[in-house]
Amino acid sequence: MSAVSPQVDLRPGGRLRRRRIVNRIMESLGTLAALLAVTVLIIVVVSVVRKGAPSLSWHFLTARPNLFGGAGGGISNAIVGTAVIVGVATAIAVPVGVLIAIYLTEFARKQVALTIQVIVDVLAGLPTIVVGDFVYGLLVVGHQQSGLAGSVALSIVMLPLVARAAQEVLLLVPSALREGCLALGVSRWRAVLGVILPTAFGGIVTGTVLAVARAAGETAPLLFTSSIFSSTVSTDVTHSMANIPVLIFIYSEQPDAALHQDAWAAAVVLIGFVLLASLAARGLLARSRRKLGR
Amino acid sequence: MSAVPSTTPLLTSRRRLADRLGDRGFYAVTLAASLLCVAIVGAIVWKVFALADLSISRYKLNFFTTTVWDPVKNHYGALLFLYGTAVSSFVALLVATPLSIAIGLYLSELAPRGIRGLIASLVEMLAAIPSVVLGLWGILVLGPFMAAHVDPWLHDTLGWTPMFAGQVGQNGLSMLTAIVILTIMIVPIISSISRELFLSVPAELEEGALALGATRWEMVRGVILPSARSGIAAAMILGLARALGEAIAVTQVIGGATRFNASWFAPADTLASKVAGNYQSASTKVEASSLIYLAGILLVIGLVVNVIAQVIIRRFDPVRSASRA
Numbered sequence: 081m082s083a084v085s086p087q088v089d090l091r092p093g094g095r096l097r098r099r100r101i102v103n104r105i106m107e108s109l110g111t112l113a114a115l116l117a118v119t120v121l122i123i124v125v126v127s128v129v130r131k132g133a134p135s136l137s138w139h140f141l142t143a144r145p146n147l148f149g150g151a152g153g154g155i156s157n158a159i160v161g162t163a164v165i166v167g168v169a170t171a172i173a174v175p176v177g178v179l180i181a182i183y184l185t186e187f188a189r190k191q192v193a194l195t196i197q198v199i200v201d202v203l204a205g206l207p208t209i210v211v212g213d214f215v216y217g218l219l220v221v222g223h224q225q226s227g228l229a230g231s232v233a234l235s236i237v238m239l240p241l242v243a244r245a246a247q248e249v250l251l252l253v254p255s256a257l258r259e260g261c262l263a264l265g266v267s268r269w270r271a272v273l274g275v276i277l278p279t280a281f282g283g284i285v286t287g288t289v290l291a292v293a294r295a296a297g298e299t300a301p302l303l304f305t306s307s308i309f310s311s312t313v314s315t316d317v318t319h320s321m322a323n324i325p326v327l328i329f330i331y332s333e334q335p336d337a338a339l340h341q342d343a344w345a346a347a348v349v350l351i352g353f354v355l356l357a358s359l360a361a362r363g364l365l366a367r368s369r370r371k372l373g374r
Numbered sequence: 375m376s377a378v379p380s381t382t383p384l385l386t387s388r389r390r391l392a393d394r395l396g397d398r399g400f401y402a403v404t405l406a407a408s409l410l411c412v413a414i415v416g417a418i419v420w421k422v423f424a425l426a427d428l429s430i431s432r433y434k435l436n437f438f439t440t441t442v443w444d445p446v447k448n449h450y451g452a453l454l455f456l457y458g459t460a461v462s463s464f465v466a467l468l469v470a471t472p473l474s475i476a477i478g479l480y481l482s483e484l485a486p487r488g489i490r491g492l493i494a495s496l497v498e499m500l501a502a503i504p505s506v507v508l509g510l511w512g513i514l515v516l517g518p519f520m521a522a523h524v525d526p527w528l529h530d531t532l533g534w535t536p537m538f539a540g541q542v543g544q545n546g547l548s549m550l551t552a553i554v555i556l557t558i559m560i561v562p563i564i565s566s567i568s569r570e571l572f573l574s575v576p577a578e579l580e581e582g583a584l585a586l587g588a589t590r591w592e593m594v595r596g597v598i599l600p601s602a603r604s605g606i607a608a609a610m611i612l613g614l615a616r617a618l619g620e621a622i623a624v625t626q627v628i629g630g631a632t633r634f635n636a637s638w639f640a641p642a643d644t645l646a647s648k649v650a651g652n653y654q655s656a657s658t659k660v661e662a663s664s665l666i667y668l669a670g671i672l673l674v675i676g677l678v679v680n681v682i683a684q685v686i687i688r689r690f691d692p693v694r695s696a697s698r699a
Contacts, residue, residue, distance in 0.1 A: 103589035110484055113476035114493055117565070120558055121500045124511050131514075179407035187401055188408070196408050198684045203415050205612065205680035206673065207619025209646050213669045214418040217425045236414060243411070267393035269400035297504025299622040300646075303653040325506045325622075332510045332626055340514060347507045358502045362495060 125351065132348035135341050141349070145311040155346050157313045161321035165227050165306065166295050168317060169234035174288055176235075177242030178277075184243075185250040186272055204240035209300040211236050216304035227321035230306030237298055238291040245287020249280040249368065282368030286361045293357035297350060299325035324350050419673065426670045428663035437667060441634055443648075445657055450664035452645070452671060454634055459644040459672075462549060462624065463617035466556035471610055474561050478568025479594060494569065501562035509626030512555045517546030517627055525550065525639055540637025547629030550638040552647075555623050560613035567609035571602040604686055611683040619676055621646035645672045 143154025180200065184193045215233040219226070253276050261271035277284075302323055307330075309322040324346050331343035423430070429437070429450065440451020481494050525542040528550075532538040575598050583593040599606075629641025630651055643651070645668045652665055 099589050099592065103591040106591040106594070107484055110476045110480035113473050114480040114485070114497070116473070117477055117500060117561055118493060118496050121496055121503075124500075124503060124508065124558075127511060127515050128507060176407045176410060179404045180411055183401075183404035183408045187404055194688070196412065198681070198688070199412050199415055201684050202677060202680040203411065205615045205619075205683070206415075206418070206676045207621065207646055209619065209621035209649055210418065210422060210669050210673045210676065213425065213649070213666055214421050217421040217666075218417070221425070239411060239414075267397050269396040270393070272400065293502060297506065299504070299506040300650060303650055307653065325504060328506045328510055329622060329626070332506075332513055343510055344514075347510055350504055351507050354502055354504055355499060358499065 125355075128344065128347050128351055131341075132344035132346075135345040136348055140342075140345055144313060153311070153342075155322075155324065155327060155342070155349070157309070157311055157322040158324045158327045158346065159349070160313050160315060161227065161306075161309070162296060162323040162325070164315050164317060165230045165302070165321055165323055166234060166292060168228065168231035169238055169295055170288065170292055172231065172235035173238035173242050173291065174284075177239050177291075178246045178284060180239075180243040181246035181250055182272060182277075184247050186268070186276070200240045200243050203236070204244065207300075208237055208298055209303070212301040212304040215301065220305055225304075225306050225308055225320035227306055227317035227319065230302045230321065230323070231317065233301035233305050234295045234298060237301055238295050241291040241294060242284075242287055245290065246280070246284045249283025249287070250276065252283070253279045282364060286364040286368060289357050289361040289364065293354045293361070296357075297325055297354050299329050302326050303329070419677075422666060422670045422673050426663055426667040428659060429667040430663075430670075432660065433664075433667075437664075438671075443632065443664075445661055448658055448660055450661065450667075452668055454631065455643050455645045455648045455668060456671070457634065458549070458628070458631070458642040459618060459646070459675075461638075462552050462556055462628070462642070462644055463614055465553045466560060466617050467610060467614050469553070470557045470560045470564055470613060471606075473557075474564035474609075474613075475568050475599075475606065477561070477565035478572055479598070481565070481569045482572035483590065483594065483598075494566070497562050498566055499562075500558065501566075505559065505620060505623040506626075508555060508558065509623035512551060512623060512627035513547070516554065517548075517551050519546070520548070520551050520554070521546035529639070536636040537638045540635065540639045542639050543629075543641070547627055547641055548639050549628065549642040552624050552628040552642070552644075553638070555627050556617045556620060559620060559623065560617050563616055564606075564609045564613040567612065568602070568606060571605040571609070572598050575601050604689070608683050608686040611679055611686070615676060615679045615683065618679065619646055619672060621650035625650045645669070645675075 140154045141159065142156050144157055145153035145155065180196070184197060188196065212233050215229050215236070219229040219232060257275055257279060258271060261275055262268075266274075302325060306320045306323060307326045309320045309326075311322070314321060328343045328346050328350065331339040331346070334340075433440070433450065437450070437452050438456065439453055440449075441453045443450050443454060477497060481490060481497070485493055521543055525546065525548075528538045529542055579597050579601070580593055583597045584590075588596060624644055625647040628643060628647050630647070631640065631642045635642065649665050649669050649672070652661075
């Protein structure tokens with residue numbers, strides 16, 4: 081008796097082949113899309129660095145801009161200004177943001193927490209130029225532009241970011257810790273300040289670093305609050321202070337190629353700081369997640 | 375038997391008082407911080423409309439139907455910028471959504487495990503680039519490139535459509551360049567949310583589909599995409615909100631327009647770019663107030679869009695954890 085010849089052909093035929101081809105096409109499209117995004121990132125970063133790095137020097141970082149405009153000066157006024165403005169903004173946003181997070185995770189009833197949460201998230205999504213307009217109306221109209229007004233505007237941008245980040249780590253703190261405190265008769269506020277916040281500290285730092293990275297690059301909130309500045313290095317927050325983003329914005333709108341050169345170099349400084357801060361935050365996040373057992 | 379030291383009641387009562395006051399006080403401080411946040415949102419709405427009041431009472435709703443923005447005649451309207459905002463944001467969203475979903479699928483399903491995290495971080499890094507730097511790159515690199523290579527090609531192949539029929543500009547400062555920049559800005563937002571959404575689809579469902587003989591793409595189309603549909607909608611809306619409100623990079627590359635032009639090769643203006651671009655140059659009170667009126671429109675759009683996104687997110691919980699910035 082001859083062997084039974086197989087009835088089923090295991091090689092892909094007609095329909096199955098078409099399905100496999102479609103699958104292959106779709107997989108390639110997905111890969112291409114991811115490649116495209118990464119390529120764009122590389123193109124942007126490489127072209128900023130290539131154009132900016134040649135004019136980056138110690139002189140550029142530490143000298144003041146030329147008195148009568150024009151390129152060839154430094155950006156020390158903008159570096160100091162950005163540091164002060166963002167520093168003050170952080171000092172405002174972090175305590176308030178962490179307190180909001182504590183309220184939402186430790187105290188608020190569900191409905192209340194939900195409402196405030198939505199409002200925090202909506203604040204995070206508002207156009208930052210509108211925030212700038214608001215602070216302009218609040219602190220600049222009738223007075224003058226000031227570094228403090230810029231800080232307030234940036235702190236409004238940072239507030240929801242800090243609150244959100246703090247809330248997420250507070251939620252990761254094991255509830256056994258809370259219950260343990262309560263079982264030992266520790267009062268709520270001592271438990272939060274003494275046990276829960278320290279546990280969540282790493283995550284809060286991460287969130288703060290990310291918010292600082294974001295705020296350092298924000299231009300729109302500063303346009304109306306701290307954009308008309310002199311070329312002197314100043315730490316006086318009651319007057320308008322120079323800052324890197326607005327400087328890049330103004331230089332980029334000028335038709336002068338030498339100013340463009342300065343804008344590129346300033347962009348290298350800004351992008352370097354922002355990307356390093358984001359990377360650092362990513363590292364910290366991974367560490368604090370591990371520590372909290374997630 | 376009274377073996378308990380007699381000082382204990384005193385100690386505990388003093389301690390209890392401190393604890394109770396501390397609890398109350400701490401609660402009050404955290405509540406105050408939360409109310410402050412609510413108050414800020416309220417104050418933003420109030421202040422912006424107070425600043426725009428002069429223009430609002432002068433133009434009322436006619437502002438929305440007037441195309442001219444004429445500082446010489448001191449007459450202002452928002453229609454040009456509404457058009458610019460709508461076209462730039464929606465087209466950017468239209469381009470960014472399929473791209474982002476594809477990236478999300480690649481990161482959640484296809485990418486080799488070793489490089490998955492790396493590529494996800496790189497895509498998110500794209501979102502960390504400050505908009506003013508992206509705008510600088512847009513003016514000096516992307517714009518000239520578009521004008522020299524992309525625009526002429528589009529003009530030749532798609533010249534029969536009104537968008538691509540017009541004259542190609544010299545420097546590439548145009549609606550089209552703004553659309554490209556906005557797309558670059560919102561792709562990382564939508565793709566990182568999509569990725570988390572796709573990862574949150576139960577593995578049993580995916581494995582079930584594969585076990586029934588579905589190819590990977592059929593599994594994606596039949597299982598993953600349907601279960602992530604509402605989340606994708608929320609991600610799109612969040613991306614849209616970003617695009618609508620982006621002021622700086624758009625101001626840098628869109629060129630600034632004084633009249634309506636259907637061509638995407640021509641300069642245009644959006645609500646946000648008009649406000650940002652004229653931050654120092656408002657010469658009259660009416661113009662300044664009209665600029666803030668534009669910001670007020672932007673604010674209302676921003677509020678509505680964000681609230682819609684949040685409602686969708688809250689209704690479908692998995693997105694919530696995914697939507698963190």
